[in-house]
Amino acid sequence: xxxxxxxxxxxxxxxxxxxxxxxxxxxxxxxxxxxxxxxxxxxxxxxxxxxxxxxxxxxxxxxxxxxxxxxxxxxxxxxxxxxxxxxxxxxxxxxxxxxxxxxxxxxxxxxxxxxxxxxxxxxxxxxxxxxxxxxxxxxxxxxxxxxxxxxxxxxxxxxxxxxxxxxxxxxxxxxxxxxxxxxxxxxxxxxxxxxxxxxxxxxxxxxxxxxxxxxxxxxxxxxxxxxxxxxxxxxx
Amino acid sequence: xxxxxxxxxxxxxxxxxxxxxxxxxxxxxxxxxxxxxxxxxxxxxxxxxxxxxxxxxxxxxxxxxxxxxxxxxxxxxxxxxxxxxxxxxxxxxxxxxxxxxxxxxxxxxxxxxxxxxxxxxxxxxxxxxxxxxxxxxxxxxxxxxxxxxxxxxxxxxxxxxxxxxxxxxxxxxxxxxxxxxxxxxxxxxxxxxxxxxxxxxxxxxxxxxxxxxxxxxxxxxxxxxxxxxxxxxxxxxxxxxxxxxxxxxxxxxxxxxxxxxxxxxxxxxxxxxxxxxxxxxxxxxxxxxxxxxxxxxxxxxxxxxxxxxxxxxxxxxxxxxxxxxxxxxxxxxxxxxxxxxxxxxxxxxxxxxxxxxxxxxxxxxxxxxxxxxxxxxxxxxxxxxxxxxxxxxxxxxxxxxxxxxxxxxxxxxxxxxxxxxxxxxxxxxxxxxxxxxxxxxxxxxxxxxxxxxxxxxxxxxxxxxxxxxxxxxxxxxxxxxxxxxxxxxxxxxxxxxxxxxxxxxxxxxxx
Numbered sequence: 001x002x003x004x005x006x007x008x009x010x011x012x013x014x015x016x017x018x019x020x021x022x023x024x025x026x027x028x029x030x031x032x033x034x035x036x037x038x039x040x041x042x043x044x045x046x047x048x049x050x051x052x053x054x055x056x057x058x059x060x061x062x063x064x065x066x067x068x069x070x071x072x073x074x075x076x077x078x079x080x081x082x083x084x085x086x087x088x089x090x091x092x093x094x095x096x097x098x099x100x101x102x103x104x105x106x107x108x109x110x111x112x113x114x115x116x117x118x119x120x121x122x123x124x125x126x127x128x129x130x131x132x133x134x135x136x137x138x139x140x141x142x143x144x145x146x147x148x149x150x151x152x153x154x155x156x157x158x159x160x161x162x163x164x165x166x167x168x169x170x171x172x173x174x175x176x177x178x179x180x181x182x183x184x185x186x187x188x189x190x191x192x193x194x195x196x197x198x199x200x201x202x203x204x205x206x207x208x209x210x211x212x213x214x215x216x217x218x219x220x221x222x223x224x225x226x227x228x229x230x231x232x233x234x235x236x
Numbered sequence: 237x238x239x240x241x242x243x244x245x246x247x248x249x250x251x252x253x254x255x256x257x258x259x260x261x262x263x264x265x266x267x268x269x270x271x272x273x274x275x276x277x278x279x280x281x282x283x284x285x286x287x288x289x290x291x292x293x294x295x296x297x298x299x300x301x302x303x304x305x306x307x308x309x310x311x312x313x314x315x316x317x318x319x320x321x322x323x324x325x326x327x328x329x330x331x332x333x334x335x336x337x338x339x340x341x342x343x344x345x346x347x348x349x350x351x352x353x354x355x356x357x358x359x360x361x362x363x364x365x366x367x368x369x370x371x372x373x374x375x376x377x378x379x380x381x382x383x384x385x386x387x388x389x390x391x392x393x394x395x396x397x398x399x400x401x402x403x404x405x406x407x408x409x410x411x412x413x414x415x416x417x418x419x420x421x422x423x424x425x426x427x428x429x430x431x432x433x434x435x436x437x438x439x440x441x442x443x444x445x446x447x448x449x450x451x452x453x454x455x456x457x458x459x460x461x462x463x464x465x466x467x468x469x470x471x472x473x474x475x476x477x478x479x480x481x482x483x484x485x486x487x488x489x490x491x492x493x494x495x496x497x498x499x500x501x502x503x504x505x506x507x508x509x510x511x512x513x514x515x516x517x518x519x520x521x522x523x524x525x526x527x528x529x530x531x532x533x534x535x536x537x538x539x540x541x542x543x544x545x546x547x548x549x550x551x552x553x554x555x556x557x558x559x560x561x562x563x564x565x566x567x568x569x570x571x572x573x574x575x576x577x578x579x580x581x582x583x584x585x586x587x588x589x590x591x592x593x594x595x596x597x598x599x600x601x602x603x604x605x606x607x608x609x610x611x612x613x614x615x616x617x618x619x620x621x622x623x624x625x626x627x628x629x630x631x632x633x634x635x636x637x638x639x640x641x642x643x644x645x646x647x648x649x650x651x652x653x654x655x656x657x658x659x660x661x662x663x664x665x666x667x668x669x670x671x672x673x674x675x676x677x678x679x680x681x682x683x684x685x686x687x688x689x690x691x692x693x694x695x696x697x698x699x700x701x702x703x704x705x706x707x708x709x710x711x712x713x714x715x716x717x718x719x720x721x722x723x724x725x726x727x728x729x730x731x732x733x734x735x736x737x738x739x740x741x742x743x744x745x746x747x
Contacts, residue, residue, distance in 0.1 A: 014539050014542070014543060016543035016547065016566050016569065016570060017539070017542055017543050017546060019566070020543065020546040020547050020549075020550055020563070020566070021546060023550060023559070024546070024549075024550060024553075027554075058535075083542075085535045085538035085539055085542070105538075106538040106539060106541065106542035107538060107541040107542035107543075107544070107545040107546070108542065108545070108546075109545065109546075109549060110545075110546045110549035110550065110553075111549065
């Protein structure tokens with residue numbers, strides 16, 4: 001199942017990262033466009049949008065955030081993955097909620113990146129109705145409804161917009177309600193190919209996850225912190 | 237025990253104790269009043285004897301009774317004189333002949349009673365004598381006697397001078413001193429003159445003195461407390477504030493957060509608090525710089541790490557030897573970049589310390605720049621032209637290697653941004669105690685948003701190809717060296733290209 005527009009644009013000022021990521025994506029069969037900074041990329045995107053964008057945040061000329069905003073001004077649906085090299089930067093970017101679909105911290109594993117690209121392409125294909133959903137109906141856990149195909153979530157029938165990472169974290173917690181998941185376990189289930197993710201990153205993702213649910217339902221309190229251990233999903 | 241020790245180690249308590257001790261010194265002086273009292277008594281006894289002698293010698297051989305009467309009535313005195321015959325029978329008594337004015341209780345004795353009693357109560361165990369004397373009820377032991385039989389009288393009637401003290405019946409500590417002098421006629425004792433005086437007036441005086449001491453003591457204690465309070469408000473309160481500040485500065489994990497709030501007081505504590513404020517502010521900025529530096533550093537390392545990791549993933553995944561070679565080469569490049577970063581970081585962190593230890597000499601800028609530019613001309617060949625213009629006598633006090641580092645870095649920078657066939661101009665001149673050097677290129681100049689950041693560590697903005705070989709530390713190192721020499725460096729845009737201006741203090745040269 002190949003998306004209609006499978007072009008992946010990689011925008012990073014690091015030449016070696018661009019080259020490696022480009023090589024890996026091509027090997028997976030994706031057409032690839034490489035850009036050294038946001039300005040060049042924007043010039044090209046104005047002509048024709050790619051199917052997915054991988055963006056470095058810190059770049060000279062036009063940085064990743066600005067480019068992301070510009071892309072969102074012409075397309076709400078194109079998937080965007082951010083690459084960041086600072087934990088605190090990730091926090092800031094998450095807080096801005098500029099509409100990225102996922103974030104990966106440098107140094108990331110190539111397989112992790114490829115897996116995310118695949119998920120996002122599938123999601124956008126399903127959203128545009130170009131692909132048939134597998135018969136699998138969304139899974140429900142009380143008020144929570146998780147679509148394992150689209151990576152989308154509904155709480156009390158209201159949609160909650162999650163990044164792929166947040167979805168995978170929630171999934172890790174929800175599948176064993178009442179059981180405590182350590183940060184390490186959450187990490188392994190949400191970044192299956194990445195060897196190192198700081199615990200702080202997990203914490204800030206969980207914080208964001210709670211906030212997103214609270215925006216839909218201010219009474220939401222199902223994700224509990226278990227001090228010294230990790231987190232737990234309470235079913236009722 | 238431990239608790240009370242801590243309590244007494246407080247400065248305020250020690251100050252109060254010290255002040256009270258000072259106050260007790262005059263009280264110790266009161267003890268000497270006892271000695272004073274004894275001396276008064278012996279003086280009094282001697283004086284009584286002398287007066288008795290005078291009267292005795294005056295009346296000897298004449299009609300004793302008449303003469304005695306004349307003498308004692310002509311000069312009334314609080315000394316009581318009696319005249320007795322050879323058997324001790326009373327012949328005349330000065331107080332009967334001329335009664336003295338009744339003694340009045342000391343003025344204001346009632347007013348002082350409370351105070352005196354408090355004092356007496358406090359010191360009673362030590363000083364039993366501090367109670368006020370009562371006015372004697374009957375003034376004299378012999379008051380009603382018609383025959384005097386005391387040992388002093390008997391002694392005198394036997395021809396020896398007699399002395400005795402009798403406790404006045406009414407007074408508690410009041411005594412009466414007696415002195416008897418024999419009266420001779422042709423070598424035969426015909427009687428005696430007995431002089432007596434109560435010590436009550438002496439005690440009365442002492443009592444007034446003691447009362448005065450008591451008043452001074454009470455006033456001094458009050459003053460000591462006031463002084464201690466004053467000390468604790470003007471010295472200890474600000475000290476305590478400093479302690480509170482000091483505790484607030486370290487958070488629970490012992491990190492420095494915030495700084496001392498310098499007080500505006502003009503005294504030493506104010507100075508101390510301002511000094512602490514300066515120190516902690518420096519530390520705060522230093523800690524902040526360290527933290528940003530660490531964040532920057534980890535950021536700088538993550539990019540090469542990301543390249544290494546992804547390249548390594550690919551090497552593991554790919555079979556084509558040519559592609560594998562390419563990725564291995566990439567890993568090599570990035571490792572080299574990390575090494576460059578590390579050595580740059582090490583260098584920049586040591587510049588300040590190193591500059592302080594390096595020997596400096598007077599260096600002529602013209603020579604130095606000529607040398608550097610000759611090297612660059614050789615390296616760049618026809619590609620770039622170099623102009624050098626020297627005016628005045630620019631000489632700086634520095635280490636040659638450091639200046640080479642500064643100008644090579646800046647020229648490198650200028651060359652890397654110069655277009656093919658461009659010119660790099662170096663103008664150096666001396667004025668106003670400064671040596672000013674400008675280096676300008678014909679490159680694209682510095683984009684306005686980057687102007688303030690180009691001296692920041694790790695900031696790079698370069699054409700992509702040359703990017704990997706630059707750590708973003710070059711200009712930061714240049715700035716650290718120039719500032720280490722007490723100079724400044726600024727970057728701006730000229731008509732075409734960028735202009736770097738370096739100002740270094742001019743060395744004093746003879747003549």
